[in-house]
Amino acid sequence: MRIDKPRDRRVHIWDKPSNVRKFIRGFYIVCGLILALDFIYPKHLTFGEHFTDDNHNHQYDVGEHFDDHNGNKKYDGPIFEGDTWFGFYGFYGLIACVVLVLLATELRKLLMREENYYDRK
Amino acid sequence: MIGNSLHPCLILLVGGALVPLLQGRWRHLFVIFLPVAGLVNLWGIDAGEVMEGGFLGLELIFCNADKMALLFGLLFHIAAFICALYSLHVKDVVQTSTGMMYAGSAVGAVFAGDFITLFFFWELLAVTSVFQIWARKSAESYGAGQRYLMLHVLSGLLLLGGVALQYHETGSLVVRQLVLGGPASWLIFLAIGIKCAFPGFHSWVVDAYPAGTPTGTVFLCCFTTKVAVCTLARTFAGTELLIWIGSIMALLPIFYAVIENDLRRVLGYSMINQLGFMVVGIGIGTSLSLNGTCAHVFAHVLYKSLLFMSMGAVLMRTGRINGSDLGGLYKTMPWTAGFCIIGAASISAFPLFSGFVSKSLIMSAAAQEGYLWIWFILLFAAAGVFHHAGIKIPFFAFYHHDTTAPDLRLPTTGIQGREAPLNMLCAMGIGAFFCIFIGCNPSFLYDMLPMPINYEPYTTSHVIAQLQLLCFSALAFAGLQMFKLYPPELRSTNLDADWFYRKGLALVNRFLDLILNGINVAVKSLILGRTVPFFIGFLNNLPSHLMAWLQTPQWGLWSGRNLQVRDNRKSLREAAFTGVFPVGFGALAAVIIFGVLFFAR
Numbered sequence: 001m002r003i004d005k006p007r008d009r010r011v012h013i014w015d016k017p018s019n020v021r022k023f024i025r026g027f028y029i030v031c032g033l034i035l036a037l038d039f040i041y042p043k044h045l046t047f048g049e050h051f052t053d054d055n056h057n058h059q060y061d062v063g064e065h066f067d068d069h070n071g072n073k074k075y076d077g078p079i080f081e082g083d084t085w086f087g088f089y090g091f092y093g094l095i096a097c098v099v100l101v102l103l104a105t106e107l108r109k110l111l112m113r114e115e116n117y118y119d120r121k
Numbered sequence: 122m123i124g125n126s127l128h129p130c131l132i133l134l135v136g137g138a139l140v141p142l143l144q145g146r147w148r149h150l151f152v153i154f155l156p157v158a159g160l161v162n163l164w165g166i167d168a169g170e171v172m173e174g175g176f177l178g179l180e181l182i183f184c185n186a187d188k189m190a191l192l193f194g195l196l197f198h199i200a201a202f203i204c205a206l207y208s209l210h211v212k213d214v215v216q217t218s219t220g221m222m223y224a225g226s227a228v229g230a231v232f233a234g235d236f237i238t239l240f241f242f243w244e245l246l247a248v249t250s251v252f253q254i255w256a257r258k259s260a261e262s263y264g265a266g267q268r269y270l271m272l273h274v275l276s277g278l279l280l281l282g283g284v285a286l287q288y289h290e291t292g293s294l295v296v297r298q299l300v301l302g303g304p305a306s307w308l309i310f311l312a313i314g315i316k317c318a319f320p321g322f323h324s325w326v327v328d329a330y331p332a333g334t335p336t337g338t339v340f341l342c343c344f345t346t347k348v349a350v351c352t353l354a355r356t357f358a359g360t361e362l363l364i365w366i367g368s369i370m371a372l373l374p375i376f377y378a379v380i381e382n383d384l385r386r387v388l389g390y391s392m393i394n395q396l397g398f399m400v401v402g403i404g405i406g407t408s409l410s411l412n413g414t415c416a417h418v419f420a421h422v423l424y425k426s427l428l429f430m431s432m433g434a435v436l437m438r439t440g441r442i443n444g445s446d447l448g449g450l451y452k453t454m455p456w457t458a459g460f461c462i463i464g465a466a467s468i469s470a471f472p473l474f475s476g477f478v479s480k481s482l483i484m485s486a487a488a489q490e491g492y493l494w495i496w497f498i499l500l501f502a503a504a505g506v507f508h509h510a511g512i513k514i515p516f517f518a519f520y521h522h523d524t525t526a527p528d529l530r531l532p533t534t535g536i537q538g539r540e541a542p543l544n545m546l547c548a549m550g551i552g553a554f555f556c557i558f559i560g561c562n563p564s565f566l567y568d569m570l571p572m573p574i575n576y577e578p579y580t581t582s583h584v585i586a587q588l589q590l591l592c593f594s595a596l597a598f599a600g601l602q603m604f605k606l607y608p609p610e611l612r613s614t615n616l617d618a619d620w621f622y623r624k625g626l627a628l629v630n631r632f633l634d635l636i637l638n639g640i641n642v643a644v645k646s647l648i649l650g651r652t653v654p655f656f657i658g659f660l661n662n663l664p665s666h667l668m669a670w671l672q673t674p675q676w677g678l679w680s681g682r683n684l685q686v687r688d689n690r691k692s693l694r695e696a697a698f699t700g701v702f703p704v705g706f707g708a709l710a711a712v713i714i715f716g717v718l719f720f721a722r
Contacts, residue, residue, distance in 0.1 A: 010452075012451070012452045014451070014520060024599065027592075027595070027596075027599070028596075030592060031592045031593060031596050034585065034588050034589050034592050035589065037585050038585070038589075041581045041582060041585060042581075042582070043582055044580065044582040044583070046485075046488045046496070047488050047491065047493065047496075080493050083586070087589065088586075089500075089586040089587070089589040089590040089593075090589040090590065090592070090593040091593065092500060092501075092504070092590065092593075093504040093589065093590040093591065093592075093593040093594040093597070094593040094594070094596060094597050096500070096501045096504040096505065096594070096597075097504055097505070097508050097593075097594045097597030097598065097601075098597050098600075098601065100375060100376065100379060100501075100504075100505050100508060101379055101508070101597070101601050101606065101607060101608065102606070103376060104376045104377075104379035104380050104608060105379075105380070105606075105608045107376055107377075107380060108380045108608060108615070110616075111380075111615045111616045111617075112380070112611070112613045112614075112615055112616075113613065113614045113615070113616060114613065114614065115612045115613055115614055116614075117614040117616075118614065118623050118624070119261075
């Protein structure tokens with residue numbers, strides 16, 4: 001362990017608050033651009049189109065050979081098509097992380113103990 | 122011998138045992154040479170080659186070189202090389218020697234074709250790896266090592282029990298797909314579950330890894346859990362229960378990771394999260410998902426070891442690893458910071474980094490099979506892993522508040538980190554190279570996968586979807602930091618499943634102590650304290666009481682005074698205690714005895 005006086009007195013890149021502000025502003029622009037890309041590219045349906053049998057318990061992809069006891073096949077539409085909505089992944093990530101952090105903060109009230117919890121007699 | 126090659130584990134295993142015989146530069150050269158020689162040896166083994174033999178009348182398959190074993194073998198040799206290079210400066214020969222043997226045991230376990238051979242390497246893994254924890258030589262690491270060993274030996278015993286039952290039922294020892302049914306398969310399942318950090322058994326990861334030496338934890342993160350994943354894929358692929366177990370593993374640890382302060386423990390939690398993805402892949406059981414699991418193991422070992430290496434370098438140079446004590450190290454450790462960011466980008470599955478091409482196979486397989494909720498959980502976990510491993514680790518270690526500047530208000534200031542030594546930087550560089558190389562050339566990895574695969578990770582919609590997910594997760598982090606909603610790094614312990622054996626067992630111990638020792642004390646006081654003295658007193662006093670009782674009527678007749686009787690009784694008791702009686706008593710007793718004998722005759 002070295003706890004010395006720092007030899008280095010140079011001003012580094014993130015020492016300047018203006019650089020940090022520039023970085024964050026740039027990051028906002030990148031987020032906006034990536035969201036805007038959603039307008040221009042053709043979306044791919046993650047869950048494809050699924051067929052189910054009469055009991056709704058087996059999925060079959062389009063084009064896959066289908067043969068149940070009655071020979072009936074039923075098109076139920078895609079299981080989920082939300083991923084083609086505008087900005088689905090972006091908003092999912094945003095909300096997921098906010099929920100994650102807020103829930104974890106609540107969890108702390110339940111689980112947090114002092115640092116030497118297991119060592120004390 | 123397999124063809125012209127030795128058994129793939131032999132070079133690392135025997136070589137590792139020989140390491141203590143060498144010193145200085147020769148030892149360095151030898152340790153670096155071992156994984157290279159092992160790799161050359163592995164090169165000579167073709168897929169499908171088998172090495173069989175007999176032991177105690179059992180037919181064993183010491184080496185079954187299928188494509189999965191060869192992939193894991195290659196991975197473990199690369200990992201062993203990186204670990205050896207990273208720990209080259211370590212003077213403690215026990216660490217180096219057992220580290221190489223540990224890697225050798227892992228290779229042996231993935232090539233094992235029967236359960237007895239697997240069991241042998243399974244136990245060897247536990248025994249050789251624990252030295253990476255104990256080598257830190259602190260009370261904390263000693264305890265963590267013991268707990269680690271306890272769970273892993275338990276895992277070995279469960280495996281042995283399951284295998285014995287399995288052999289009894291089927292007469293076969295071959296490692297093959299099992300159906301989760303009777304006790305045999307459940308015992309084997311649990312044994313693998315402990316090593317694979319299933320929920321409830323996972324606490325050894327976050328207990329032992331932060332307790333290891335800076336270099337030891339890098340060894341630990343590469344092998345044990347991956348052997349478990351490989352064994353699980355060989356035995357329980359397509360077991361639906363695994364999908365749910367895997368999604369719990371992917372989901373729950375990220376909450377812990379957000380509030381954890383020890384950055385190596387954060388990486389431990391993120392490792393369980395990544396294992397969750399692999400277990401889901403095994404549970405789905407299609408060729409795409411199993412390929413995904415294998416690919417993810419390959420990518421994971423490289424980026425997770427890179428992250429552990431960067432944190433090990435920070436620990437070595439500053440002596441600290443808590444997020445609350447670190448920050449601003451990008452100034453003094455720029456290379457380490459850069460490598461850490463590459464590892465973080467890989468684990469977060471940024472396009473062009475290794476995690477992207479492997480994790481998406483599992484996600485796609487879940488979607489293809491119509492597991493909607495699992496897919497949502499995995500997507501949540503993918504956002505979460507970026508949050509805690511991708512951002513938190515580099516941010517709190519290398520950026521955040523500046524601990525290198527002297528500021529008297531903060532107790533942790535003035536940490537003068539120095540850049541990691543050259544061997545560590547080279548090891549991190551190799552890891553970082555693989556992270557980017559695999560990310561940019563997925564076919565390198567895909568061509569080695571056990572089953573043929575036709576998958577294109579770089580489609581427009583996939584790349585943009587992933588970028589959106591990650592950028593907006595980062596946006597959430599920035600927003601939460603800005604509004605001071607992000608939980609601060611606090612020196613603390615968070616309760617986890619290890620509570621049950623660290624505190625719970627202690628409570629059981631105290632309870633049993635109270636009950637059993639209470640009974641012991643009560644019985645002791647009853648028998649020794651009361652009953653025995655009573656009997657002793659009774660037997661001591663019996664003759665004098667008896668004599669006094671016999672003589673009281675006679676004394677009453679002669680004197681008729683109570684006082685005289687009491688005095689007589691007292692002197693009689695004293696005489697009985699000292700055993701000194703007037704001669705007349707003795708003569709009287711003798712006459713009585715002779716009389717009794719005379720009449721009894």
